[in-house]
Amino acid sequence: MTASEIVDEFIACWNRMDVPAAMDMMAEDAVWDNVPLGPAEGKAAMMALMANFPPSQGTEFIVHHSAANGNVVLNERTDRFLVGGRWREIRVMGTFEINAEGKIQHWRDYFDAAQMTAAFA
Amino acid sequence: MTASEIVDEFIACWNRMDVPAAMDMMAEDAVWDNVPLGPAEGKAAMMALMANFPPSQGTEFIVHHSAANGNVVLNERTDRFLVGGRWREIRVMGTFEINAEGKIQHWRDYFDAAQMTAAFA
Numbered sequence: 001m002t003a004s005e006i007v008d009e010f011i012a013c014w015n016r017m018d019v020p021a022a023m024d025m026m027a028e029d030a031v032w033d034n035v036p037l038g039p040a041e042g043k044a045a046m047m048a049l050m051a052n053f054p055p056s057q058g059t060e061f062i063v064h065h066s067a068a069n070g071n072v073v074l075n076e077r078t079d080r081f082l083v084g085g086r087w088r089e090i091r092v093m094g095t096f097e098i099n100a101e102g103k104i105q106h107w108r109d110y111f112d113a114a115q116m117t118a119a120f121a
Numbered sequence: 122m123t124a125s126e127i128v129d130e131f132i133a134c135w136n137r138m139d140v141p142a143a144m145d146m147m148a149e150d151a152v153w154d155n156v157p158l159g160p161a162e163g164k165a166a167m168m169a170l171m172a173n174f175p176p177s178q179g180t181e182f183i184v185h186h187s188a189a190n191g192n193v194v195l196n197e198r199t200d201r202f203l204v205g206g207r208w209r210e211i212r213v214m215g216t217f218e219i220n221a222e223g224k225i226q227h228w229r230d231y232f233d234a235a236q237m238t239a240a241f242a
Contacts, residue, residue: 035212035233035236036233036235036236064216065190065193065195065216066190066195067188067189067190067193067194067195068188068190069186069187069188069189072186072188073188074186074187074188074195074196074197074214075195076195076214076216076229076231091156091231092231093195093197093214093215093216093231094214095185095186095197095214108197110197110212110213110214110231110232110233111231111233112156112157112231112232112234112235113233113234113235114157114233114234114235115156115157
């Protein structure tokens with residue numbers, strides 16, 4: 001799979017809410033940096049971070065634009081979460097770095113924390 | 122020039138603080154969307170927005186990653202501004218859409234508004 005295909009598949013895992021499959025696509029020592037919130041390093045920290053999010057009955061990551069340069073993929077998205085019977089939206093851009101084993105080593109998401117807080121209110 | 126070259130040159134304009142040259146690279150009806158703040162549409166609105174920013178004695182947009190897909194360029198940056206004798210930094214991702222005339226039609230920057238406010242405090 002190309003770097004772009006790996007990221008497309010990773011997004012697809014989230015969209016079918018298959019967290020184990022998404023985790024499988026990340027390196028054991030991956031760093032997931034939600035830039036305004038700070039990084040989670042390694043799978044245990046990533047799982048702990050997710051456990052802190054409000055429970056979602058649906059997830060839809062809409063990719064508006066995506067481009068790859070070698071092992072790095074950048075995309076522009078609207079991330080939607082069905083929480084408490086209402087879809088919440090966040091405008092996001094993300095950077096994904098794929099390692100030599102085809103796993104996601106770095107995932108950095110850029111968004112406005114205040115927009116996220118308002119969306120989930 | 123390719124879409125990537127156009128964006129590289131646009132970044133270079135900012136880094137030499139040549140605002141007229143940067144404006145020249147944008148379409149007359151371009152939309153500059155600082156996502157947490159909202160969009161400025163057209164050159165007059167963009168100039169008015171810039172006039173509201175604190176005066177900068179230096180500008181350095183450091184591009185960490187950049188990738189193009191057709192006429193769309195995405196990049197991950199640290200934008201630095203020398204304001205009041207101190208460099209202020211914002212972590213940013215941006216999307217640039219180039220029109221058929223080779224001008225920037227859309228520029229969307231994603232960052233955390235609170236981080237910007239803290240940086241410029």
